[in-house]
Amino acid sequence: MSADRKSPGYSRSTEDYLKAIYELESEGGPAQTSAIADALGVAPPSVSGMVKRLSESGLLEHAPYRGVQLTRAGRRTALKMVRRHRILETYLTTKLGYDWDSVHDEAERMEHAVSDGLIERMAMALGYPRHDPHGAPIPTKDGEIDEQEALVPLIDVPVGSMAELRMVSDRDPELLRFMASLGLRVGVAFEVIGRQPFKGPTAIRLAGQHAKERDQVIGHELAENLSCVVLEGAVG
Amino acid sequence: MSADRKSPGYSRSTEDYLKAIYELESEGGPAQTSAIADALGVAPPSVSGMVKRLSESGLLEHAPYRGVQLTRAGRRTALKMVRRHRILETYLTTKLGYDWDSVHDEAERMEHAVSDGLIERMAMALGYPRHDPHGAPIPTKDGEIDEQEALVPLIDVPVGSMAELRMVSDRDPELLRFMASLGLRVGVAFEVIGRQPFKGPTAIRLAGQHAKERDQVIGHELAENLSCVVLEGAVG
DNA sequence: TACTAAATTTAGGCGCGCTTAACTTTTTAG
DNA sequence: CTAAAAAGTTAAGCGCGCCTAAATTTAGTA
Ligand SMILES: [Mn+2]
Ligand SMILES: [Mn+2]
Ligand SMILES: [Mn+2]
Ligand SMILES: [Mn+2]
Numbered sequence: 136m137s138a139d140r141k142s143p144g145y146s147r148s149t150e151d152y153l154k155a156i157y158e159l160e161s162e163g164g165p166a167q168t169s170a171i172a173d174a175l176g177v178a179p180p181s182v183s184g185m186v187k188r189l190s191e192s193g194l195l196e197h198a199p200y201r202g203v204q205l206t207r208a209g210r211r212t213a214l215k216m217v218r219r220h221r222i223l224e225t226y227l228t229t230k231l232g233y234d235w236d237s238v239h240d241e242a243e244r245m246e247h248a249v250s251d252g253l254i255e256r257m258a259m260a261l262g263y264p265r266h267d268p269h270g271a272p273i274p275t276k277d278g279e280i281d282e283q284e285a286l287v288p289l290i291d292v293p294v295g296s297m298a299e300l301r302m303v304s305d306r307d308p309e310l311l312r313f314m315a316s317l318g319l320r321v322g323v324a325f326e327v328i329g330r331q332p333f334k335g336p337t338a339i340r341l342a343g344q345h346a347k348e349r350d351q352v353i354g355h356e357l358a359e360n361l362s363c364v365v366l367e368g369a370v371g
Numbered sequence: 372m373s374a375d376r377k378s379p380g381y382s383r384s385t386e387d388y389l390k391a392i393y394e395l396e397s398e399g400g401p402a403q404t405s406a407i408a409d410a411l412g413v414a415p416p417s418v419s420g421m422v423k424r425l426s427e428s429g430l431l432e433h434a435p436y437r438g439v440q441l442t443r444a445g446r447r448t449a450l451k452m453v454r455r456h457r458i459l460e461t462y463l464t465t466k467l468g469y470d471w472d473s474v475h476d477e478a479e480r481m482e483h484a485v486s487d488g489l490i491e492r493m494a495m496a497l498g499y500p501r502h503d504p505h506g507a508p509i510p511t512k513d514g515e516i517d518e519q520e521a522l523v524p525l526i527d528v529p530v531g532s533m534a535e536l537r538m539v540s541d542r543d544p545e546l547l548r549f550m551a552s553l554g555l556r557v558g559v560a561f562e563v564i565g566r567q568p569f570k571g572p573t574a575i576r577l578a579g580q581h582a583k584e585r586d587q588v589i590g591h592e593l594a595e596n597l598s599c600v601v602l603e604g605a606v607g
Numbered sequence: 608t609a610c611t612a613a614a615t616t617t618a619g620g621c622g623c624g625c626t627t628a629a630c631t632t633t634t635t636a637g
Numbered sequence: 638c639t640a641a642a643a644a645g646t647t648a649a650g651c652g653c654g655c656c657t658a659a660a661t662t663t664a665g666t667a
Binding site: 227230231232233240241244245247248249250252253256257260 | 467492
């Protein structure tokens with residue numbers, strides 16, 4: 136019963152840098168300075184400075200002018216923050232009536248203020264959920280995270296296929312509100328019934344819906360953000 | 372629907388200073404530098420420096436060498452923090468199974484990270500409680516706080532009186548755990564059946580308890596911390 | 608290969624919130 | 638009333654995390 140001190144007790148900035156770097160790394164290759172700056176809304180020199188401190192603390196390794204990679208310790212902390220963030224988002228929507236478009240900002244602040252114990256109590260109250268409200272997998276307490284089965288952005292799902300919406304970015308509340316207004320939620324199944332070229336819209340038909348809301352036209356930018364699993368069939 | 376930005380967005384330190392000063396002021400007179408330093412666990416010169424910044428921001432007034440007083444704006448923010456702290460403590464005990472001795476530290480950090488909206492959702496989920504788990508009154512959203520009816524520390528409750536425990540400091544987890552082990556909770560009624568002089572213990576008899584746990588002997592320091600209301604009777 | 612554009616790092620600086628050491632003011636005791 | 642003790646402030650300095658401007662490195666193109 137002693138693992139509950141906020142361990143070394145990193146600052147909010149440190150935790151956010153590690154989490155952002157983790158997410159950038161999981162898109163392949165080392166995280167670059169400007170991408171980190173972009174993700175955190177700071178200027179590139181701020182990142183250079185912070186990267187120096189973090190690598191001196193052994194949380195990441197820096198190949199100058201090339202990018203940055205988390206060490207084992209850095210990844211451990213990053214995954215802890217990802218778990219916190221996603222448990223918090225799930226708790227707020229499930230237990231306190233938040234909409235899925237408004238939980239991100241709240242979680243972004245709270246993740247740095249709560250104890251391990253509170254996160255575990257929330258997880259228990261939720262029945263140890265595997266996914267957050269946007270479909271993202273929740274790492275376990277020990278830092279294990281489900282490999283995503285091959286998810287495909289809606290723009291790449293072939294016309295004629297059946298697919299299911301599995302995940303969407305939680306970063307744009309406007310987009311999430313719009314999705315909700317279309318009846319698009321994680322878990323919904325649909326058929327891709329058409330797509331126009333030149334970044335045109337994708338047309339889908341939702342499974343098990345009333346006639347009025349069954350067919351939807353999804354713009355290109357939105358379709359890029361919808362991660363789906365293809366269920367069957369394909370047309371070249 | 373626009374009053375939800377964390378208003379001017381004060382820092383954690385600022386919010387803790389204002390809250391501590393509010394609590395010191397409510398014990399009468401202006402808050403003194405060393406008392407503030409003591410409450411926050413910082414050195415006195417740190418307080419001098421912070422007091423300068425806070426008075427330049429219009430949150431308090433400083434009479435050099437005399438002490439500080441909250442302005443209207445300072446008091447408003449302080450009461451907001453007190454509300455947050457007490458709602459959080461109540462939520463954690465009621466909804467997440469925390470014991471009353473472990474909520475303070477968690478609330479002390481979370482109070483700076485949550486939004487107004489989350490506090491109101493918690494308050495609603497709790498049915499707008501008037502008191503926190505330690506018996507302290509919870510200010511309303513508009514900053515109204517119940518005047519405490521005259522509370523008396525147990526050491527001043529006359530032998531022979533009936534009294535009820537109404538409030539206890541939330542700052543010492545050890546003390547709270549010990550109280551729980553004696554069956555002493557907010558709301559419990561008892562008769563004062565004896566008291567020894569020279570800072571000796573006070574003996575009480577709890578109402579409606581089984582024989583074995585009915586009579587308790589309370590040491591002087593603990594008795595100082597128990598705020599009671601006297602119900603009837605008095606013996607010089 | 609040579610030059611340019613883009614990305615990154617270095618230099619210099621700022622506010623916050625904290626420290627210790629030294630100095631000043633106020634309070635208390637004799 | 639005066640001298641010592643206590644309380645408070647000022648001075649100097651530090652790490653964090655951010656900024657802009659300037660220098661450097663890398664990548665891309667003619
Ligand atoms: Mn999120
Ligand atoms: Mn965050
Ligand atoms: Mn408390
Ligand atoms: Mn606090």
